Amino acid sequence: MISFERVSKRYDNSHDALREVSFSIDPEELVFLTGHSGAGKSTLLRLIMLMERPSRGRVVVGGADLSKFSRRNIPRHRQSIGVVFQNHKLLMDRPVYDNVALPLQIAGFEYRDIDRRVNAALDKVGLLDRVQAMPMSLSGGEQQRVGIARAVVGRPAILLADEPTGNLDPQLSAEIMQLFVDFSQVGVTVLIASHDLALISRLRHRILTLKDGRLVSGGVSIDAP
Ligand code: ADP
Numbered sequence: 001m002i003s004f005e006r007v008s009k010r011y012d013n014s015h016d017a018l019r020e021v022s023f024s025i026d027p028e029e030l031v032f033l034t035g036h037s038g039a040g041k042s043t044l045l046r047l048i049m050l051m052e053r054p055s056r057g058r059v060v061v062g063g064a065d066l067s068k069f070s071r072r073n074i075p076r077h078r079q080s081i082g083v084v085f086q087n088h089k090l091l092m093d094r095p096v097y098d099n100v101a102l103p104l105q106i107a108g109f110e111y112r113d114i115d116r117r118v119n120a121a122l123d124k125v126g127l128l129d130r131v132q133a134m135p136m137s138l139s140g141g142e143q144q145r146v147g148i149a150r151a152v153v154g155r156p157a158i159l160l161a162d163e164p165t166g167n168l169d170p171q172l173s174a175e176i177m178q179l180f181v182d183f184s185q186v187g188v189t190v191l192i193a194s195h196d197l198a199l200i201s202r203l204r205h206r207i208l209t210l211k212d213g214r215l216v217s218g219g220v221s222i223d224a225p
Pocket residue numbers: 011012013015016017035036037038039040041042043044
């Protein structure tokens with residue numbers, strides 16, 4: 001579903017954020033991405049979202065070589081990927097419902113489909129009873145659940161998360177990770193950047209480890225040739 005073939009990324013300031021990174025992630029797999037601050041985790045996620053282009057190498061997502069995508073194709077590519085951020089990026093002055101509905105409104109869905117999907121997404125993250133709440137009145141864990149509902153409401157094939165438990169205590173972090181596990185079990189490919197090694201090593205999924213832009217472990221899928 002996602003593959004990197006000897007991908008390097010050098011930013012304008014000539015810093016090598018990624019060096020010859022190769023790995024592949026199967027559909028329905030859940031994989032963690034870890035490494036110290038500055039190791040290149042966010043850069044790797046941004047390449048998948050086409051927010052950056054590699055300097056060398058090839059990124060293939062859902063069978064498509066991303067280098068073939070022109071600027072015009074980027075919005076459609078982004079709609080096939082759900083993204084969860086550490087700081088939620090919620091609209092604080094709009095109720096939970098509006099926050100989750102937003103991606104579907106932008107994509108031009110009909111009102112009835114929006115309503116059905118928003119409710120389904122909020123149900124999956126256990127927040128159906130907070131549909132009309134303002135994000136400000138929710139706990140950090142609940143806010144993160146809203147962020148996850150918004151990421152999956154378009155039923156993306158791929159879910160990316162960048163430090164999704166960064167601000168949460170261990171109990172809430174484990175609950176949030178369990179939600180990602182649940183989505184992978186219904187067919188979503190999930191890639192989660194996290195430096196919470198204690199948490200992610202308990203979950204027994206593959207862990208990609210970056211060090212100074214190099215992939216130092218986890219790069220080989222079990223059923224790769
Ligand atoms: P991580 O997410 O693991 O903390 P990043 O991918 O954010 O790592 O950063 C990897 C390296 O690339 C760091 O040294 C960072 O300073 C550098 N970097 C990240 N984004 C940019 C950018 N837009 N311009 C220049 N350098 C960047």
